[in-house]
Amino acid sequence: MTLSTLQEKYSENFVPTIPRTPTNRYASIILLRETKSYAIFTTEGGEQQDVEQTPAGLKRPEPTTRLVMFKRKQVAPERRTGKALLRQYGIFPYAIQKGQVIFGEEALALKEHYEDCYLTEGLCTHCPDCLIYGYAAVEGEGARKARLMTDTCFSVRPYELIQKQVKFNVIDEAKHTSGTITAYDYTTPGVFLPAVETTVDLTMDEFTYVLGNILRTTRYGKEGTRQGFVRNHVLAIAFSDVELFANLEFTQAFYDAFMDDSEIDMVERGLSLDDFQKHANQVIETLKGNVAGRVQVVTGEDMKAILNEVRELNRDVERLAPFLKELHVHSASFIV
Numbered sequence: 273m274t275l276s277t278l279q280e281k282y283s284e285n286f287v288p289t290i291p292r293t294p295t296n297r298y299a300s301i302i303l304l305r306e307t308k309s310y311a312i313f314t315t316e317g318g319e320q321q322d323v324e325q326t327p328a329g330l331k332r333p334e335p336t337t338r339l340v341m342f343k344r345k346q347v348a349p350e351r352r353t354g355k356a357l358l359r360q361y362g363i364f365p366y367a368i369q370k371g372q373v374i375f376g377e378e379a380l381a382l383k384e385h386y387e388d389c390y391l392t393e394g395l396c397t398h399c400p401d402c403l404i405y406g407y408a409a410v411e412g413e414g415a416r417k418a419r420l421m422t423d424t425c426f427s428v429r430p431y432e433l434i435q436k437q438v439k440f441n442v443i444d445e446a447k448h449t450s451g452t453i454t455a456y457d458y459t460t461p462g463v464f465l466p467a468v469e470t471t472v473d474l475t476m477d478e479f480t481y482v483l484g485n486i487l488r489t490t491r492y493g494k495e496g497t498r499q500g501f502v503r504n505h506v507l508a509i510a511f512s513d514v515e516l517f518a519n520l521e522f523t524q525a526f527y528d529a530f531m532d533d534s535e536i537d538m539v540e541r542g543l544s545l546d547d548f549q550k551h552a553n554q555v556i557e558t559l560k561g562n563v564a565g566r567v568q569v570v571t572g573e574d575m576k577a578i579l580n581e582v583r584e585l586n587r588d589v590e591r592l593a594p595f596l597k598e599l600h601v602h603s604a605s606f607i608v
């Protein structure tokens with residue numbers, strides 16, 4: 273059922289069952305988020321995009337203003353993707369009776385059942401999403417700490433170079449008059465935000481689920497019609513017994529590498545995926561140098577094999593349905 277490359281070569285980095293106490297088995301998904309359309313990254317209710325002034329590089333302390341994508345803006349869309357998949361494959365409704373997980377009509381007939389699970393009010397507290405990504409206090413269930421960590425990610429290029437103000441003249445159809453002109457700051461297509469999602473103490477199947485959510489999710493940013501298309505490119509997977517580095521450090525290390533490369537012009541030409549791929553291994557290697565712990569970085573053929581196996585599983589309904597069901601049975605049978 274699980275992925276063969278992970279199973280054969282990297283199984284010791286996962287827990288066999290959901291643990292009650294931490295064992296610090298970290299598996300980090302090191303990726304680039306690339307806008308493939310105009311996008312708006314704002315906090316709820318805000319009109320301005322979120323920006324922050326940070327030191328430009330690790331070796332270059334001069335301040336630079338960067339676009340930021342907050343943690344919630346990254347993880348919430350991925351949770352929604354995963355949960356829609358669970359619903360599509362009949363995980364909901366379910367019930368737990370004497371340690372057994374019951375699905376469908378049979379579950380509905382029972383007094384205590386879970387009809388659905390949704391952010392943020394209706395979390396069921398027993399599905400894979402709840403057990404992996406955690407939840408704040410739910411009545412009668414307490415809170416659960418996430419086993420997936422990430423933080424705010426930052427653009428590599430300065431904000432001035434990656435934003436564009438677009439004005440709209442809103443035409444009133446009824447009155448045939450041109451109404452208010454509204455202006456929004458957009459992030460342009462082709463903007464890269466390096467990011468790491470660190471999972472801790474996941475089973476191999478839970479990790480496969482998380483990786484699938486990252487590969488499946490394509491809409492991020494301001495909710496509603498202004499979400500932009502974002503492509504996630506996985507650069508590496510790393511197994512360790514400590515956390516690796518902050519997203520800001522990852523961005524700053526790329527900034528330094530690009531400034532030192534005479535073939536790259538971040539101001540005039542901008543950046544391409546090739547530029548990141550050219551420097552990714554060295555950047556990760558440099559950052560790895562500061563880590564006080566065991567780290568194993570998986571890139572190249574092995575990483576490609578893992579990603580392909582996740583894609584294949586997600587394409588194959590015959591395998592995906594039992595995979596998700598089994599994943600859910602393991603989550604729902606986990607009783608604290």
Ligand SMILES: [Zn+2]
Nearest residue numbers: 389396399402
């Ligand atoms: Zn849930």
